[in-house]
Amino acid sequence: MNKGISKAVIRRMPRYYRYLGELIENGVERISSNELSEMMQVTASQIRQDLNNFGGFGQQGYGYNVKFLYDEIGRILGLTEIHNVALFGVGNLGHAIANYVSFEKLPFKMIGLFDVDPKKKGIRVSEIPIMMLDEFEEFYKTNRVDIAVLTLPKDAAMPVAERLANLGVRAFWNFAHVDLVMPKGIVVENVHLSESLMQLSYNMTGR
Amino acid sequence: MNKGISKAVIRRMPRYYRYLGELIENGVERISSNELSEMMQVTASQIRQDLNNFGGFGQQGYGYNVKFLYDEIGRILGLTEIHNVALFGVGNLGHAIANYVSFEKLPFKMIGLFDVDPKKKGIRVSEIPIMMLDEFEEFYKTNRVDIAVLTLPKDAAMPVAERLANLGVRAFWNFAHVDLVMPKGIVVENVHLSESLMQLSYNMTGR
DNA sequence: TAGATTGTTAATCGATTAACAATC
DNA sequence: TAGATTGTTAATCGATTAACAATC
DSSP states (O other): OOOSOOHHHHHHHHHHHHHHHHHHHTTOOEEOHHHHHHHHTSOHHHHHHHHHTTOOOEETTTEEEHHHHHHHHHHHTTTTSOEEEEEEOOSHHHHHHHHHHHHSSSSEEEEEEEESOGGGTTOEETTEEEEEGGGHHHHHHHSOOOEEEEOSOHHHHHHHHHHHHHHTOOEEEEOSSSOOOOOTTOEEEEOOHHHHHHHHHHHHTTO | OOOSOOHHHHHHHHHHHHHHHHHHHTTOOEEOHHHHHHHHTSOHHHHHHHHHTTOOOEETTTEEEHHHHHHHHHHHTTTTSOEEEEEEOOSHHHHHHHHHHHHSSSSEEEEEEEESOGGGTTOEETTEEEEEGGGHHHHHHHSOOOEEEEOSOHHHHHHHHHHHHHHTOOEEEEOSSSOOOOOTTOEEEEOOHHHHHHHHHHHHSOO
16 A cells, blocks of 8 residues: 555656656756746645655755656656556547557557447457457456556446456546446546536636 | 636536436436435535535525536536537547547537648548648638647647637647646646556556 | 755645534 | 524644755
């Protein structure tokens, strides 16, 4: 169990990671919390507090070594090993996410695509042929699946998630319009696009 | 300007909306904050506090009328009028989002798709033919665009956003890996898929 | 050494939860 | 009226910011 590091802190880590990656591309070797705070529009204090949840990565009088900090955050975020990903529901969104995961320069590897529509069987997306959902149990015997992506209609999401969880899948990236209720120890990350769109809509009103 | 209602509250409103919609489908007419709190796994106190940011929608001794509350939240979220949407960058993700926006039963209407690749010109996605980015200025003269969706490579996002903002587009749904820096009064809602995936990855470690 | 900047403690601010009087 | 449940104030909890001693 990760010690009690707050969700708010975790949400910010990928953003630090992105900025540090860009600094590396630009050949910047060291940076102070103050310089970074100006770039990122957050307080220097918050940056130091956030990082010190995980350890002292800087040096007084110097600041932070960009490459070192980048690698440390990558390690914290679990980006030092490859995660096998299988996707369920190869509709429009599933199709896009399958390609997305394959193209990103992140250590996530799409290894299987599953759907219930027989017409889709064998069609290749990012070089991976779509399989039938009922073939998953067999597939799972010889393939490690670290993350299941759920790009399914909302009514299908929960039953499929339960089926996968029973087999041993422990992490879900959920795009369906439901709150997955999962036993403890199973990790769920939701991307609710419609909720994002509604927040945008809210912010457009009354200004 | 919306009075100072916190982001945390706004983030929860679409979720209330979803649950209330399901209650309506199930024929439920009234609900107390306590019943809703059990369904949604939040405190009843939070529900009442959240709603009372916008007004007293309940009645002592009775609870909340589901249909009434649903409509009120819809109104708060700006879902009582149709928002015209144009999308920029018709790659995999753009393609999926274009379909998504069109299929959802929400008052967002996809009216234009734009790309820079001449090979895509005229191809139809959700019945809408892809146009060239340079045609947008002309298009904009006769079409109101409320929201621009940016499903572009990160280096293209900022220049395109500026160009659109200069024409008068005031809301952006940004999927590109950049923080758009926009003048005040322009609304940006970010969906950073890679950051979501990294959070999932983090939560998988050390358990 | 002097200057810079972290790591960390303390102060402030904001959000969540608890409690209860108001009222349907 | 009695019971139920809201709306709202007060208490608690957590997150952010400020301050500064430690130290490179």
